[in-house]
Amino acid sequence: MTTHDPIPARLAALKTATTPELKAQWRDLFDSEPPPFNRRYLESRLAYRIQELAYGGLKPETIRRLERMGEELDGGDRKKSRIRADMTPITGTRLIREWQDVEHVVTVTADGFEWQGRPYKSISAIARAITGTRWNGWVFFGLKSRRARA
Known part of the structure; x- marks a missing residue:
C-alpha cells in the first residue's frame, strides 16, 4: 500500500491561491499576521513553512554553521556599511592587536x-573570533575610541 504525500499538492496550490487565501x-x-510583502515572498515563505512542519526543520549543525557565516557578514545595515567604508583603512594596511599574550594581525x-x-x-566578526565575546571591531583594533562610539 502506497501512501500519498499531500505536500507537493499543497505547494502547487500556493500558485493559484488568492492573496487573501x-x-x-x-x-x-x-x-x-502576514508581513506587508509581495505575493512572491508570501508564497516562498509559506512553501518553506509547509515543508518544515511536514519534514522537519534544519539540523542543529546547519543552524550553527549559518549563524557563524552570518557573524562574518556585516549584518546588512547599508547605512553603517557606507559609513564604515569611508572609515576603512586603505587596502594592505595591517592591524595588529595583542590579546591574552597572542599577537593578532589583520590585513x-x-x-x-x-x-x-x-x-x-566584518572586523567585528574577527574581534569576536579572537575574544569569544561580542566586540565592536573598530574599538577592539583601536580605530575608534569607546567615547566616539556613543
Whole structure:
C-alpha cells in the first residue's frame, strides 16, 4: 500500500491561491499576521513553512554553521556599511592587536579583512573570533575610541 504525500499538492496550490487565501494560511502556519510583502515572498515563505512542519526543520549543525557565516557578514545595515567604508583603512594596511599574550594581525583587503588566512567582511566578526565575546571591531583594533562610539 502506497501512501500519498499531500505536500507537493499543497505547494502547487500556493500558485493559484488568492492573496487573501495566502494571508489566511500565513496566520494558520505562523500564528501571526502576514508581513506587508509581495505575493512572491508570501508564497516562498509559506512553501518553506509547509515543508518544515511536514519534514522537519534544519539540523542543529546547519543552524550553527549559518549563524557563524552570518557573524562574518556585516549584518546588512547599508547605512553603517557606507559609513564604515569611508572609515576603512586603505587596502594592505595591517592591524595588529595583542590579546591574552597572542599577537593578532589583520590585513585590510579590497573587499573586507583577512585574519589567519580567512576572509571576513566584518572586523567585528574577527574581534569576536579572537575574544569569544561580542566586540565592536573598530574599538577592539583601536580605530575608534569607546567615547566616539556613543
